[in-house]
Amino acid sequence: MDREGTAGRDDGRGEGRDGPEGPTSSVTLRVNGTVHALRLDNRTTLLDALREHLDLTGAKKGCDHGQCGACTVLVGGRRVNSCLLLAVACDEPVTTVEGLARDGRLHPLQEAFVARDALQCGYCTPGQICSAVALLDEAAAGHPSHVTPPHAARAEGAADLTRDEIRERMSGNLCRCGAYPHIVDAVADAHRETVR
Amino acid sequence: MKPFEHVRAERTERALAAHARHPRAQYLAGGTNLVDLMKLGVLDPPLLVDIGRLPLDTVAETSDGGLGIGATVRNSDLAAHPLVRSRYPVLSQALLSGASPQLRNVATTGGNLLQRTRCPYFQDVSHPCNKREPGTGCPARDGVHRDLAVLGHSAHCVATHPSDMAVALAALDARVRLLGPDGARELPLTDFHRLPGDRPERDTVLRPGELVTEVVLPPPAGTSAYRKARDRASYAFALASVAAVLAVADGRVRHAALAFGGLAHRPWRARAAEEVLRGAPADEETFARAVDAELAAARPLRDNGFKVPLARGLAVRVLTDLAAAS
Amino acid sequence: MCPPPTPPGPAAGADVERRDARHKVTGTARYAAEHTPPGCLHAAPVPATVARGRVTAVHADEVLRLPGVHAVLSHENAPRLGEPDDPTLAVLQNDRVPHRGWYVALVVADTPENARAAADALRIEYAPEEHDAGPADGHPRLYTPEEANGGHPAVRERGDFDAAFATAAVHVDATYTLTALHNHPMEPHASTAWWTGGDLTVHDSNQGSTTVRNVLAELFAVPRERVTVAAAHVGGGFGSKGTPRPQVVLAVMAARHTGRPVKLALPRRHLPAVVGHRAPTVQRVRIGADAHGVIRALAHDVTTQTSTVKEFVEQAAVPARVMYTSPHSRTTHRVVALDVPTPSWMRAPGEASGMYALEAAMDELAAATGLDPVELRLRNEPDREPDSGRPFSSRNLAGCLREGARLFGWEDRDPRPGVRRSGDRLTGTGVASATYPYLVGPSTATAHAAPDGTHVVRLNATDIGTGARTVLAQIAADALRAPLDSVRVEIGSSALPDAPLAGGSSGTSSWGWAVHRACTTLAERLRTLTGPLPPEGLTVRADTAQEAGKESPYARHAFGAHFAEVEVDAVTGEVRVRRLLGVFAAGRILNPRTARSQLIGGMTMGIGMALTEGSTLDTRSGEFVERDLASYHVPVNADVPSLEAHWLDEEDPHLNPMGSKGIGEIGIVGTAAAVANAVHHAVGVRLRDLPLTPDRLLPHLHGLPDRQG
Known part of the structure; x- marks a missing residue:
């Protein structure tokens, strides 16, 4: 997300408008490669900006408090809960589930979710998939998780993505339909594909 | 959420100046708890001073072999940092046992320290709460309080501090650097968070307008580990947790630092236990005696007495495992 | 008696890809709150903060002055509803507060942010009354109802339990407790509603929109044929969306009151009080x-x-x-x-x-x-x-x-x-x-054969994540003896032939039976057809009211x-x-x-x-x-x-x-x-x-x- 005019800069004279409609800011969002110039209520979260202003409804509102993961998108390549990120504070490129396919072909994780039936109602699915995309990058970068054995801490090299590792690393995304084992299968499949 | 003004600060002094414009201004870093609380109506700052771009996002070795951690370093980056993983495993483990990958990607060091209790009554503005509105009462004390404090609580508040990271920092003898309108100061992390007493609205000793700029760790004093018990296998706050740093020489405890999470209004540094441990044989019997000395001060509420044996068991196990590994 | 099952065709039992999977993994499947008609307003409900009592004042004037606020509905001004069979739907009809969390007002504003802020700011005064929230165990007002859920008699006795228990060789006598449990589907209950003249259109998150349509028609006194309730994709329900819930009534009320489309998605925090739970x-x-x-x-x-x-x-x-x-x-x-x-x-x-x-x-x-x-x-x-x-x-x-x-x-x-x-x-x-x-219930369905060899099956089934779209296509393909990919299935709207809800594990049996009937009849007609299909194709309708409603x-x-x-x-x-x-x-x-x-x-x-x-x-x-x-x-x-x-x-x-x-x-x-x-x-x-x-x-x-x- 880029910003041009801002709500205010630290000179205290910002360009924010504190008019009768409440404070708003002009915000430039770069989402899935497209630049959007918007004037947004400062209260608008990235999630609501996507859903209500850009008609990108792939990211879901499950709890609106960072407790379910349905709103997960990638900001600057990192997975985040878009419901807790104020759009006005967001200044890196955003990728949502709508932006994962390339040249009309689904992302390998999207294909894997279909092949493994790693979804039922589908409401958590975009968040699961965005989360999994980042998971593979994090593991490739060697980031540890809660279940990574401390003494297996390899500062260099990719993390060993066992099923336990995938389960832990996907635990920020609730699925009430209970697709977890299939989600783990799908992530493992996509992981095999990417390391192959 | 009430309307607010948003100001982006590019430099630290500018952040302080911007904050000074309004007594109820809040600094915004990751916002994972602040935005949550604003949505709940628990906080309604008229001004957010966005410190997301301040140059406080580095982790660097200090001249004495310790570690300086910038206030806006993301929890996930800190947990994955090679120096943290190798020298301060307790910190990496604590961070990774908290929240979710998505939250850790956004939450910062400073914000993690400043997060508020998850007491259900605090989070719901339709209830009285001494922490939220001083003098209104504490419905948790006789209400649903299984998750709340057993140590250091007062008639006014039985909240717990929710952080895992802060528990590890407490055991690591971390120091917190602050910058405020009156200048910079530094204090031990264990003095940063308060007990509720009769001023439960104050979680910390932070003064108005003060900003956490850095957390500084001394060189590691021993091997370390973090253990946490919770209601589900991941993505849940601690029922109780333990951070321990232990150094053993010739079968005796040379250095021991122990801190509990989930038991009190602040990370609970177990000084009484450490007193017993110092110089004593590094065995399970000593560990149990030490932990019992600490937990003798526990005053469980009606429904949270289980936390005492839970914390005891966790602590004895962590110390025993550390002793076995050293 | 029901007919014996037909021998399975090639599609039944096949490991077939979920038909809406690609829409769901790409984020293109739309749920109830993901439709924004032009001029759409946003509604935020206000829950009661007393456990029992009466609303004595709603200070609507204070929030009507806030930015973007279009309306405040409460029992003082909300549209009067017909008497619902389900009293939990009688929202904003009187000043009673039967439990904490019961909705006592609704704020409608131009943006979600303004709606929520105004709902939070709305001052409501109550005359609280002494309440009794249990516990149930040992409660002096416990009574034996006539029936339990599902129409089961509350009490059944056979033989002489006391005597037989007393003389048994081995005894177990144990008491088990379960707390209340909450469904918490990932998609909170949501509705987007608008009136066009006397016609009502609603996107609603539910497990059966035929019932939702019928209930809305009753409550708002409009003919059923002027109400359309769509539920193309539903983010789980697990029973909590089995029948209409308050959000749909509130959204429709607000749309009627403001004359604008209104979107209402319940906050997660409200669900435990207003959409049901498993009783302790x-x-x-x-x-x-x-x-x-x-x-x-x-x-x-x-x-x-x-x-x-x-x-x-x-x-x-x-x-x-x-x-x-x-x-x-x-x-x-x-x-x-x-x-x-x-x-x-x-x-x-x-x-x-x-x-x-x-x-x-x-x-x-x-x-x-x-x-x-x-x-x-x-x-x-x-x-x-x-x-x-x-x-x-x-x-x-x-x-x-x-x-x-x-x-x-x-x-x-x-x-x-x-x-x-x-x-x-x-x-x-x-x-x-x-x-x-x-469990099985009567359903209707139509099956259509087009001259190009494709088929369309239509009925108001709901896919809440079960795979109904997919399985109904398989049933149709076998009954038609046609390739699976020749069958399109249209479900998820009350404009389609009536069908029962996705509940009681009865969906596939109830809907499938009607689909099977329609498709078998269609196949028979096609077999006996002399000459080519007319350009408009051939459609048959099935209704299983007779057979599926029968006692077994x-x-x-x-x-x-x-x-x-x-x-x-x-x-x-x-x-x-x-x-x-x-x-x-x-x-x-x-x-x-x-x-x-x-x-x-x-x-x-x-x-x-x-x-x-x-x-x-x-x-x-x-x-x-x-x-x-x-x-x-x-x-x-x-x-x-x-x-x-x-x-x-x-x-x-x-x-x-x-x-x-x-x-x-x-x-x-x-x-x-x-x-x-x-x-x-x-x-x-x-x-x-x-x-x-x-x-x-x-x-x-x-x-x-x-x-x-």
Whole structure:
């Protein structure tokens, strides 16, 4: 997300408008490669900006408090809960589930979710998939998780993505339909594909 | 959420100046708890001073072999940092046992320290709460309080501090650097968070307008580990947790630092236990005696007495495992 | 009598990709709040903050001055509704507050932010009244209702339970408690509604939009044909969207009041009070058996609660009427109406609660008789349904138990409790049976053949994640003897032929029967057609009101068996499931892929019921304390280890043309008992109150031998 005019800069004279409609800011969002110039209520979260202003409804509102993961998108390549990120504070490129396919072909994780039936109602699915995309990058970068054995801490090299590792690393995304084992299968499949 | 003004600060002094414009201004870093609380109506700052771009996002070795951690370093980056993983495993483990990958990607060091209790009554503005509105009462004390404090609580508040990271920092003898309108100061992390007493609205000793700029760790004093018990296998706050740093020489405890999470209004540094441990044989019997000395001060509420044996068991196990590994 | 199932065609039973999977993984599947008509306003409801009383003032004028606020609705000005059958839908009709969280106002504004801020700011004054939020157990106002949910008689007696129990050789007398549980589908209840002249269009998140349409037509006094309710994609329901919920009534009211489209998505924190929950239960189970473990006397007494708004009685004692040999039996329900939120359906209402208690008691009986718990159940297989005396249309519980035992490796089990310890880890295994009734209802459907060789099946089925679109296409393809990809299925709108809700595990049977009828008739017409199809194609309509509504002379139920292995941390009291394996007998499985997903999904929710989920009612405030997903612990991925669902081939000629029973709910039935029985096997202590969180375990873990190894 880029910003041009801002709500205010630290000179205290910002360009924010504190008019009768409440404070708003002009915000430039770069989402899935497209630049959007918007004037947004400062209260608008990235999630609501996507859903209500850009008609990108792939990211879901499950709890609106960072407790379910349905709103997960990638900001600057990192997975985040878009419901807790104020759009006005967001200044890196955003990728949502709508932006994962390339040249009309689904992302390998999207294909894997279909092949493994790693979804039922589908409401958590975009968040699961965005989360999994980042998971593979994090593991490739060697980031540890809660279940990574401390003494297996390899500062260099990719993390060993066992099923336990995938389960832990996907635990920020609730699925009430209970697709977890299939989600783990799908992530493992996509992981095999990417390391192959 | 009430309307607010948003100001982006590019430099630290500018952040302080911007904050000074309004007594109820809040600094915004990751916002994972602040935005949550604003949505709940628990906080309604008229001004957010966005410190997301301040140059406080580095982790660097200090001249004495310790570690300086910038206030806006993301929890996930800190947990994955090679120096943290190798020298301060307790910190990496604590961070990774908290929240979710998505939250850790956004939450910062400073914000993690400043997060508020998850007491259900605090989070719901339709209830009285001494922490939220001083003098209104504490419905948790006789209400649903299984998750709340057993140590250091007062008639006014039985909240717990929710952080895992802060528990590890407490055991690591971390120091917190602050910058405020009156200048910079530094204090031990264990003095940063308060007990509720009769001023439960104050979680910390932070003064108005003060900003956490850095957390500084001394060189590691021993091997370390973090253990946490919770209601589900991941993505849940601690029922109780333990951070321990232990150094053993010739079968005796040379250095021991122990801190509990989930038991009190602040990370609970177990000084009484450490007193017993110092110089004593590094065995399970000593560990149990030490932990019992600490937990003798526990005053469980009606429904949270289980936390005492839970914390005891966790602590004895962590110390025993550390002793076995050293 | 229903027709015997037709021989399966190539599509039935095929492992077919979920038809909406690609829409769901790309984010293009739209849910109720993801439609924004031009000029759409946003609504935010205001929950009551007293447990009982009256609204004495709504300071609407104060928030009408706030930015963007278009309207404030309350009992003072909201459109008057017709009398609903379901009183929970009579929102903003009077000043009564029957429980905390009940909606007392609705704010409509131009943006979600302004709507929420104004709803938060709206000052409401109350005249609070003394309230009674229980607890239900031992409450002086407990009474025996006429019926429990599902139309089951509240009380059934056979033989002389007291006498038989008194003289039995072996006794179990145990009381089990379950907290309230919340459905918490991932998609909170939402509606987007607008009026065009006298026509109403609504996108609503529900499990059956024919009913929603009919109810809205009643409430707003408009003809049904002028109301369209669409539910193309629904983010889960698990019973909580089975019938209309307040959000749809509020959205339609607001749209009528403002003359603009209105979108309303309920905040997660509101759900526990307004969309239903599994009622808490206290269940006493008494079993008297002979020395061989054969049951002589069985009593299951359920105490539960409802609200003062309406009577809902969790039918937890009903499975005891189905499961085991029990010549002398008494099954009862008692309930008390409290000033609390109204309970409703949650996945397998009755069976999920009742089979926890019954199957835990069976484990206690196994221990008391020294019998293996699988063997004990086999010894108590009845040859007819105990309560009704009717023969079973099919009953393969024994097969499920045997196959499950084989797959799980049960035969090597050391029955002694509390002896498997490695370090701090105690392990144990447990088994429990499962059952769920076969339910079916009348449905209509049309089938259309186009000259280009394609087919369209249309009916208002709802796919809440079950795979209905996919399975109905398979049924159609076989009935038409046509390739699967020649069949398009249109569902999810009340503009389509009427169909019942996705509930009671009855969707596939009810809808599928109508689809099957329509397609068989169409195929027949096509066969006898002379000459080419007319350009407009050929359409036939089917209505199964006759056959599907008929009483069966058979007792019809699906059965299953769960096998669980758990690990208990002796230091922390944390319980984690290591393995969970279920075997089910549920008629023909029409799509193994989507069926497996549903079964493991039910089992996962069962893990939550056993170990992590619970809603605590603060009786002082009359509300559930866990109102968010941080404190209400839906299992996360890390809670769900190896999970397997298997099934037996079951041919049942007394069901429907597909030979299918239901699979949406049986996965959760008995799961919690299997897990709890495994916990007993691990620690040697019988814990009868769910969920089994560390605070429940810890007091019992101290006398245990110290760590070994």
